[in-house]
Ligand SMILES: Nc1ncnc2c1ncn2[C@@H]1O[C@H](COP(=O)(O)OP(=O)(O)OP(=O)(O)O)[C@@H](O)[C@H]1O
């Protein structure tokens with residue numbers, strides 16, 4: 421899995437038998453700086469896009485193959501013992517309303533480099549069936565975190581954030597809430613040179629500008645009813661620039677370091693508020709909120725989220741048995757398993773697709 425934060429590639433090795441689930445190992449590789457820059461620029465239109473996308477997809481497949489190799493070494497397994505790799509690819513456009521979503525990927529090269537079957541292109545079948553193509557993780561979250569006696573919400577805070585609502589004896593629900601880490605990372609990098617605000621410490625010293633926040637929350641996406649999904653198509657540097665400009669600020673380095681921290685704090689509160697509003701509007705009966713994704717490691721974001729959800733237990737997924745950085749990668753292993761066993765991977769109630777569909781395409785090892 422390589423998500424919208426563009427921080428790197430997470431891989432997990434899992435064994436799934438008769439719906440029994442076991443995680444055997446986790447490996448991570450950062451994206452090389454040139455590849456990260458290229459993938460980021462491919463999120464908006466630019467010169468020679470097809471050529472740039474082709475090169476980026478090859479470089480990404482090489483990193484995927486490295487992660488697979490690391491995992492096999494770590495877990496002491498041979499390629500022949502692996503049923504399949506689920507390879508999500510890197511989302512560079514997500515426009516389900518226009519009938520497409522694009523994940524840059526080179527599954528043929530990945531199959532060639534690893535000698536393993538590769539399942540890729542998980543989202544487009546759901547979009548072809550009239551769905552959002554996202555989020556695809558609620559079925560997996562359901563298999564892992566649902567409880568027979570209470571409503572559980574799973575929050576994934578990647579570049580964007582999404583929730584899964586798991587009620588006893590009901591199909592899961594879920595949708596994207598808004599920006600997760602993407603805007604926080606962009607602002608932090610601009611002002612500190614660090615790719616993200618470690619533990620949320622830099623932003624924690626800032627003050628939220630409530631009027632700026634209220635203005636950001638007027639973005640129509642927040643009030644759309646589900647099914648809905650979002651990405652860097654909406655919440656990107658341009659969105660950040662326009663928002664700051666409407667308050668007389670530029671998105672360049674601020675002369676006033678306190679103001680830079682205030683913007684970070686306000687963006688952090690925006691991410692927290694978007695998630696909390698989604699939960700209170702759609703799952704006020706929840707007793708537990710399980711948080712996964714890198715945003716769970718941002719203590720300032722977690723504190724803000726807990727403060728808005730005082731009637732619920734808010735805890736990282738570690739306390740439910742799975743490391744916060746493994747959940748999304750495990751979900752794509754699960755989706756690959758669903759493909760191999762010819763089971764639907766989407767939840768029509770979540771994506772709005774016309775029905776359940778087997779997701780992905782197979783690139784055989786040989
Ligand atoms: N120690 C940390 N403190 C604060 N933030 C962190 C920390 N570690 C990771 N993060 C944040 O998490 C992000 C990576 O999270 P993650 O991999 O879940 O996102 P993603 O790649 O967008 O995933 P997906 O799209 O699959 O949900 C980083 O870009 C950073 O913002």
Ligand SMILES: [Mg+2]
Pocket residue numbers: 421422423424425426427428429430
């Ligand atoms: Mg990531």
